[in-house]
Amino acid sequence: MTERDVLIVGAGPTGLVLALWLIVQGVNVRIIDKNAAPGPTSRAMVVHARTLELYRQLDLAAAVVAAGHRNPSVNLWAKGRAKARISFSPTGAKLTPYPFVLVYPQDHHERLLVERLEAMGVIVERQTELVDFEDTGDRIVARLRSPDGSEKISTARYLAGCDGARSLVRHKLAVGFEGGTYQQTFYVADVEVSGPTANGEAHISLESSDFVALLAYGDGRGRLIGLVRDERDDMDKLTFDDVGQRAIEGLQLNVDKVNWFSTYRVHHRVAERFREGRAFLLGDAAHVHSPVGGQGMNTGIGDAINLAWKLAAVLKGRASDTLLDSYERERIGFARQLVETTDRLFTFVTAEGRFADFLRVEVAPVLAGVAYRIGGIREFLFRILSQTQLNYRDGPLSRGKAGRVQGGDRLPWVQVNGLDNHAPLAAVSWQVHVYGAASGELRQWCATRHVPLHVFPWTEEHAAAGLVVDAAYLLRPDTYVAVAALDQAPDMFDAYLADVGITSA
Incomplete structure (x- = not known):
């Protein structure tokens, strides 16, 4: 064995x-x-x-x-009318190679x-x-x-x-x-669709008594995710014909074929x-x-x-x-x-009652459209949705701060004249990044430790991303910043590795 x-x-x-x-x-x-x-x-x-x-x-x-399938936009509908079209590409293109x-x-x-x-x-x-x-x-x-x-x-x-x-x-x-289990039952259906909204984008339809999301994945194919409002004893026997159609009709969507259909309960634990x-x-x-x-x-x-x-x-x-x-x-x-x-958002989307319907159907789409037009809010929402904001700043493996970048952060993505500072991260290994010039002492430390050193010419784009000229960033094998050091002091890296129990990077 x-x-x-x-x-x-x-x-x-x-x-x-x-x-x-x-x-x-x-x-x-x-x-x-x-x-x-x-x-x-x-x-x-x-x-x-x-x-x-x-x-x-x-x-x-x-x-x-x-x-x-790249969904370039998320469209919000209410009562059969398009209320907001949210595209993260203009903002996301400055933050990641994958702004969709x-x-x-x-x-x-x-x-x-x-x-x-x-x-x-x-x-x-x-x-x-x-x-x-x-x-x-x-x-x-x-x-x-x-x-x-x-x-x-x-x-x-x-x-x-x-x-x-x-x-x-x-x-x-x-x-x-x-945790617990939400009272509501959801359904998911793999469908072939046609109509104005079968355009390869994501659509969310809000109705006073119904909700559905369409996620397209090409050639008229997509998944419908919706809410089963009325509890029944035979939930496991439901078919697509048994669920509410108002939200689907509100998308002006024709469901030409249902490839499969399933219901499920949602948990939060x-x-x-x-x-x-x-x-x-x-x-x-x-x-x-x-x-x-x-x-x-x-x-x-x-x-x-x-x-x-x-x-x-x-x-x-x-x-x-x-x-x-x-x-x-x-x-x-x-x-x-x-x-x-997600519990708060789920509760908002599924809440029942006249006031809840009014907020969800009348107020929320308008606020979403207004918020999207504000650059700072648009960037914040993209970072949350894309998980590029996830960091380990308060974690046991994070040290230092240089510019807006702290230990535990995802390294900001910067592309200048085709030079992508995330390209070296393809290696599953420790590495050091410097934006500017690397000292001989740092070069010697990296060579002795067999830690790759990547030096990028300093540009205004790096400053805009929150990096600091000539600072040294020690990166973990999972591409997060371990140490952000204003000074290129290899002793700090040695002390860090010893402190977290790493004998060889």
């Missing part, structure tokens, strides 16, 4: 991304999933800009963008990730189920059920629970999952902890929330990339096990904030 470095339970986007990022860093993984194939009725549809930025590390971004909402159904997304994983020599073991496991202190001993029903023992240094909202890993760890010994919780196993903003899948992918470089560092003997504690400390706060934010 061969012991693996990491046993990954669950082959959704979170588990697949974790496997990919670990493999590229030389970590031996085993990934299992109890299902025979990716679920065809997936609800996750949106890949945000920050996820695409991170996908550049494995040369995945271009393939995902090519396979998905990419619609890419989760099942399609999973298949692409599986293909990339197979090209790297790892096969997802389908219809293989985790039955039980024990943390012996120095390893995980897991009992797995094979497709033929037999049970076998598998050992690993660490266990990653990417097994969804009903996570067996979380259950076996006896980790609380505080966060696990009380993300690590227990040698076991970790990621994605829906750690946090679930409403689909508002399409944040769920992207957040799970962020969990995976945050944990992957830390696991690799520990497994390769370059860091102490205490580094792994920072995974929970950096990710759980964001998960709680996300649940709180």
Whole structure:
């Protein structure tokens, strides 16, 4: 029996991304999933800009963008009339290479990730189920059920629970999952549509007694996500013909064909902890929330990339096990904030009553249109939606400030004359960026430590992005700023690495 470095339970986007990022860093993984194939009725549809930025590390971004559909705008409708058209491209184009909402159904997304994983020599073991496991202190001993029903023992240094909202890993760890379930039932339908709004853009239709969102993914195909207002005893038997059509009709949309239809309940929960010994919780196993903003899948992918470089560092003997504690400390706060934010938006969208209808249908679209015309608000909304604002400033691995950039921030994206300062981030490694000139002392430190040094000629665009001339920015393998130093003092970097338990960058 061969012991693996990491046993990954669950082959959704979170588990697949974790496997990919670990493999590229030389970590031996085993990934299992109890299902025979990716679920065809997936609800996750949106890949945000920050996820695409991170996908550049494995040369995945271009393939995902090519396979998905760029929705250039989000249109708000109320009572059958267009109220606001919100395009983030003009603002987003200054902030990221991906200034759009990419619609890419989760099942399609999973298949692409599986293909990339197979090209790297790892096969997802389908219809293989985790039955039980024990943390012996120095390893995980897991009992797995094979497709033929037999049970076998598998050992690993660490266990990653990417097994969804009903996570067996979380259950076996006896980790609380505080929160609740919304009263309302939602539906999702994969449809072929025609009409004026079948134009490849995203549309949200608000009615006094109905709500629907259309997410297009090309050639007249799209997903409708709507609310089932009236509770019934036979919710599991509903068909598309049973749900309200007012909001759909308000979009002047013709549904020519329904490929599949499914109903679901929405939960809002966060696990009380993300690590227990040698076991970790990621994605829906750690946090679930409403689909508002399409944040769920992207957040799970962020969990995976945050944990992957830390696991690799520990497994390769370059860091102490205490580094792994920072995974929970950096990710759980964001998960709680996300649940709180999406909970408020979900409650607003689904609230009933005349006053709630008035605010949602009459007031909100007008305010959205006004707010969009204010540049600062438009940029703030894009940063929130795209997750480019997510930072670890208060985390245990963040130090210093240089300009507007602090330790824990995403490195601002700047492109000058075709020179993209995010291009070097494709390497999953520590690196140092200087905008201006690098000192001989810093060059020597980087050479001795085998840390790549990237020096960019100083421009006004760098100043506008909040960077400082001749400052030194030490970047983590997941592309976030670890240390922002006004002075090029390598001693500060040495002290930092020692303080966080990293022996070799």
